[in-house]
Amino acid sequence: MTEESETMVWFKRVKEGINTPTEEKKETPEGLWYQCGKCAKVVTSEEHKSTHWVCSGCGYHERINSKEYFHILFDDNKYIEIAPNMTSGDPLKFTDTKKYIDRVADSIKKTGENDAASAAHGKIDGLDAVVVAMNFNFIGGSMGSVVGEKISRAIDHCLKYKKPLIIISKSGGARMMEAAFSLMQMAKTSAKLTLLAKAKLPYISLMTDPTTGGVTASFAMLGDVNIAEPGALIGFAGPRVVKETIKKDLPKGFQTAEFVLDQGFLDFIVERKDLKAKIAQTIKLFQN
Amino acid sequence: MITFLEFEKPLAELYEQLEKTKEIEVISGIDATPTIREFEKKIEETRKELYSNLTPWQKVLVSRHPERPYTLAYIDGMCDKGSFIELHGDRNVKDDKALVGGLASIDGESVMVIGHQKGINTKMRQYRNFGMPNPEGYRKALRLMKMAEKFDIPVICLIDTPGAYPGLEAEERGQGEAIARNLFEMTQLNVPVLCFIIGEGASGGALGIGVGDVVYMLEHAWYSVISPENCSTILWRSWDFKEKAAESMKLTADDMFKNKLIDGIIKEPIGGAHFKPEEAIHNVREAIVGSLKKLKKIKPEKRILQRIEKFSAMGVVVEK
Numbered sequence: 001m002t003e004e005s006e007t008m009v010w011f012k013r014v015k016e017g018i019n020t021p022t023e024e025k026k027e028t029p030e031g032l033w034y035q036c037g038k039c040a041k042v043v044t045s046e047e048h049k050s051t052h053w054v055c056s057g058c059g060y061h062e063r064i065n066s067k068e069y070f071h072i073l074f075d076d077n078k079y080i081e082i083a084p085n086m087t088s089g090d091p092l093k094f095t096d097t098k099k100y101i102d103r104v105a106d107s108i109k110k111t112g113e114n115d116a117a118s119a120a121h122g123k124i125d126g127l128d129a130v131v132v133a134m135n136f137n138f139i140g141g142s143m144g145s146v147v148g149e150k151i152s153r154a155i156d157h158c159l160k161y162k163k164p165l166i167i168i169s170k171s172g173g174a175r176m177m178e179a180a181f182s183l184m185q186m187a188k189t190s191a192k193l194t195l196l197a198k199a200k201l202p203y204i205s206l207m208t209d210p211t212t213g214g215v216t217a218s219f220a221m222l223g224d225v226n227i228a229e230p231g232a233l234i235g236f237a238g239p240r241v242v243k244e245t246i247k248k249d250l251p252k253g254f255q256t257a258e259f260v261l262d263q264g265f266l267d268f269i270v271e272r273k274d275l276k277a278k279i280a281q282t283i284k285l286f287q288n
Numbered sequence: 289m290i291t292f293l294e295f296e297k298p299l300a301e302l303y304e305q306l307e308k309t310k311e312i313e314v315i316s317g318i319d320a321t322p323t324i325r326e327f328e329k330k331i332e333e334t335r336k337e338l339y340s341n342l343t344p345w346q347k348v349l350v351s352r353h354p355e356r357p358y359t360l361a362y363i364d365g366m367c368d369k370g371s372f373i374e375l376h377g378d379r380n381v382k383d384d385k386a387l388v389g390g391l392a393s394i395d396g397e398s399v400m401v402i403g404h405q406k407g408i409n410t411k412m413r414q415y416r417n418f419g420m421p422n423p424e425g426y427r428k429a430l431r432l433m434k435m436a437e438k439f440d441i442p443v444i445c446l447i448d449t450p451g452a453y454p455g456l457e458a459e460e461r462g463q464g465e466a467i468a469r470n471l472f473e474m475t476q477l478n479v480p481v482l483c484f485i486i487g488e489g490a491s492g493g494a495l496g497i498g499v500g501d502v503v504y505m506l507e508h509a510w511y512s513v514i515s516p517e518n519c520s521t522i523l524w525r526s527w528d529f530k531e532k533a534a535e536s537m538k539l540t541a542d543d544m545f546k547n548k549l550i551d552g553i554i555k556e557p558i559g560g561a562h563f564k565p566e567e568a569i570h571n572v573r574e575a576i577v578g579s580l581k582k583l584k585k586i587k588p589e590k591r592i593l594q595r596i597e598k599f600s601a602m603g604v605v606v607e608k
Contacts (some may be wrong), residue, residue, distance in 0.1 A: 089604030091547060092538050096523035145603030152600055174491070174513045176523055179537040180549050183513040184602040186492060187499050190471035191599045198476075214513070216464030217452075217492040222472055236464035236492070237454030245454050255459060265462045 036060055052272040061229045061272055063209055065111070066118035066133035069168050073131055073276050079122030082130070082153050087114050088146050091181050100177040103139065111137045115146035116171065119154040121163065125280035127287075128161065130154050133168040136210075143215055144175035148185030151219060155192045164202040164283050169220040172238075173213020186218035193222050202286040204279055207234050207257065207266075225267045225282055228257035229275075235260075293349045296338065302331045335559045342508065344534040344543075348516060350508040351487045355562040357569060358419075359388055359403030359446045362486065365569035366576070367392035367401070375432060377424075381461060384425030386417040386453070387497070389432045391441070394576060400436035402429045402497055403446030403486075419488075420453035423466035426496045430470050433477055442480040442580055445497040450515060452493030467496040474499035475595060478588035482579055484554070484572055485509040485541075486561070501595055502579050505541035506568065507556040511549075512539035549602060 034048040035041070041057035048055075052072055053062040071077050087104065094100040108114055116138040121130045132154045134141045151167065158165045174182040196203055205223025207216075209232035216236050220226075228234060235242075235255040243250055253259050257269050270278045292300040306327040313320040342350065350356070357365070363372050372392040376383040389402035404421065407413030429445075436443050452463055474481060474497075483500035489511030505511055514522075516534035521527055538544070541553040554571050561568035583591065 083607065085608045087606045087608075089606050091604040092536065094536055096536070145605050148603050149605050176514060176519055178513075179519075180512045180539065180544060180547070181603055183491060183495060183511075184549055184599065186468075186495055187471055187475075187599045188602055190468060191475040191499070191596045194472060194475045195596065197472075214492055217467040217496075218471055219468070221462070221465040221468040235459050236452065236467070237459065241454045242456055242459060246456050250456070254456075263460055263462065265465050 034062075037062070052275075054272050059230065059271070061209065061231060063136055063170065065113065065135040065137055065170075066120075066168075067113075069133040070118075070120055070122075070131065072272065073124050073129075073166070073279065074120070074122035075124065075126065079120040079131075082119040082121065082157055083150060084118070085114065086146055086149060088144055088178070090177075091145070092177070092179055094177040094179070096177070103177070107138050111135060113138050115150070116141045116143065116175075117147040117150045119150045119157075121157060121161075124166075124276060124283070127280055127283050128163045129166060129279075129283065130158050130163050131166045131168065134170040134215075136170045136172075139175060141171035141215075142173060142175035142182070143171055143185050144178040144182050145185065147171075147175075148188045151189045152192050155196050158196055158201050159199055162199070162201065164204070164286070165196060166204045166206065166279060167219055167223075168206045168208060169211040169215050170208045171211060171213070171215040173215060183214065186214045189219040190222060193219060197224075202283060204282060206270075206275070206279075207260075208232050210234070212236065212238050221265065224286070226265065227268055227270050227278075228260065228266050230257060230269050230271060232257040234266075291354055293346070293353065295342075295346050295349070298334050299331065299338065302327060302334060306331065335563075339558050339560060343531070344510070344537075344540050345516065345531040347508045347540050348488075348510050348534055350560045350562075351510050353560060353562040355565075356487055357561055357565040358408070358448060359401075359405045359486070361565060362403070362446055362569050362572060363390075363392060363401050365566060366573035367394055367399070368396065372401070376428070378427035378431055380427060381424040384417075384421050384428055385415055386419050386449075387421040387425030387429055389429060394573065397580070398439075398441045399444050399576075400432055400441050401444045401446065402432055404449040404494075404497075406448060406487075417453060419449045420451055421449065421493065421496075422453050422455070422458045423461040423463050426452075426463075426466040426470050429497050430466075430473055433474065433481075437477050437479050440479060442482065442583070443477065443500075444576060445481070445483045445500065447483060447485045447489050447494045447498055447511075448487035448509075449490055449493045450488050451490040452496065467492045470496045471499055475599070476592055478592065480580060480583035480591065481595075482576060482583075484575070485511050485550075486572070488515075490515050499595070499599065501583050501591055502551045504552045504554050504572075504575055505544060505550050506554050506561060506572075507541055508560055509541060510534075510539040511541075511544055512537045 036055040038060040039058035053064045090101045113135045117134045119132045207228040211234045374390040388405045404419045406419035407416040481500035483498045483503045485505040516530045519533040520529040544550045557564035557567040
């Protein structure tokens with residue numbers, strides 16, 4: 001018997017300390033790994049992408065932006081963007097702690113997106129469709145004139161080519177720096193949706209984490225079919241505001257997609273891995 | 289007892305002096321008529337000066353004046369005497385006291401009037417939930433609008449709310465869906481829809497009954513996506529920038545008209561709608577009669593298309 005087993009030590013360090021010389025250390029490229037914000041599970045970014053940015057450990061749906069949704073939905077990741085170069089004007093010459101135009105310019109630089117929504121047309125399981133998806137990383141996915149106009153143009157495309165519409169909402173609500181212009185985007189998008197309805201073209205609204213404020217109180221809740229990703233926060237007033245109003249703690253699960261489904265405002269909840277198939281199936285059934 | 293707003297301090301002082309003069313007249317028995325006339329003249333001049341140079345924030349204060357006329361006062365003042373029948377309930381959950389509506393007539397013609405209602409005293413303010421509707425309020429409004437459509441009766445909406453109520457039950461019952469549904473349905477109502485912002489036009493709670501063929505604002509009303517206080521809290525992280533926020537947001541009737549987000553402005557009496565309510569109410573009535581005459585001449589399909597086109601044109605984008 002060896003000395004180790006006698007003292008019940010299973011492993012023994014032969015040399016003390018870290019002995020790898022600095023020049024032999026391997027650098028890990030930035031963004032090669034993804035750690036889940038919920039359960040802390042670590043996977044490679046490649047693996048994370050293959051699960052549609054959903055944690056394989058706990059099923060947490062990471063917040064993703066328009067590019068990723070286009071990748072998930074459109075066949076072979078092939079699509080044509082509608083008005084990709086559209087950017088925000090500054091109708092009110094708004095300045096808070098920072099000039100609005102600078103805020104927009106910085107966000108464009110930071111995100112590589114031109115505003116909080118992107119629109120595109122392509123094929124989903126062989127079916128023609130138009131998708132508008134929001135970019136939460138762009139000023140909190142807030143709705144200003146560009147978001148309204150993108151949806152408006154997307155609807156024009158649907159009307160012209162008789163295509164169904166899918167809007168993927170992910171927004172903190174109104175863009176305050178556009179004040180009343182932002183508010184009127186609610187009326188604008190809802191008004192345009194009446195044209196889509198009149199033309200009997202299906203509209204599927206997918207609510208993702210988070211969908212709140214003026215987005216909830218306009219196009220997000222107006223789908224022929226309203227669906228959501230699991231666990232998404234969906235509401236009109238944000239949870240903090242509701243809590244301040246009632247001066248009590250909020251019940252567990254309040255304003256989650258599951259709660260909203262239970263209250264009767266969603267048709268179903270869909271996991272991202274099933275999203276494309278479910279949307280295609282729904283469109284097929286509508287188109288009969 | 290007159291309620292003076294913070295910027296009306298010069299007025300308050302003049303009134304105080306006037307009262308004192310009147311008291312002295314009684315006690316001393318000396319005729320003070322010339323002095324009293326002088327004060328009254330000064331009061332009128334001061335009021336005129338103050339109200340012709342209101343800052344955006346001061347307008348917000350005027351729009352919230354506790355004696356400002358609310359929806360029921362308008363209905364009482366502008367509809368034919370005794371013609372109003374209030375209709376309650378959304379036929380689903382309950383009757384929302386913060387949003388009222390019913391049938392009435394103006395110049396003998398039937399109208400459906402719907403509006404936010406604030407309370408006129410402390411007790412009633414609570415009863416009316418400070419003019420903040422729950423989803424059932426918006427659903428009652430929609431029920432009444434659809435009924436008006438059925439009987440070919442024009443819809444008049446009077447808007448005056450600090451916002452839709454952000455409560456727990458409001459969320460449970462789908463505040464967002466209720467407002468969204470109204471925007472969608474109001475767009476395609478085939479009767480004329482006339483909207484008036486008579487006081488506060490705060491956010492989705494205001495817009496929820498605000499999609500119309502014509503949208504008018506009273507001179508000292510405000511209309512925007514959020515209150516200046518909350519805008520200040522969010523963007524400047526402090527309540528102290530509310531005046532600056534009110535300015536930046538361009539929420540006054542003048543700015544809203546310049547930005548083509550409303551169709552017109554209705555004059556208020558000097559001193560604001562609360563000073564001479566009957567005059568403000570009369571002006572709204574005139575606008576209703578005038579607009580209805582024009583709108584009734586347009587075919588419903590065309591009216592709806594124009595409504596859609598008007599709202600679709602709102603927004604400023606840049607395309608390279």
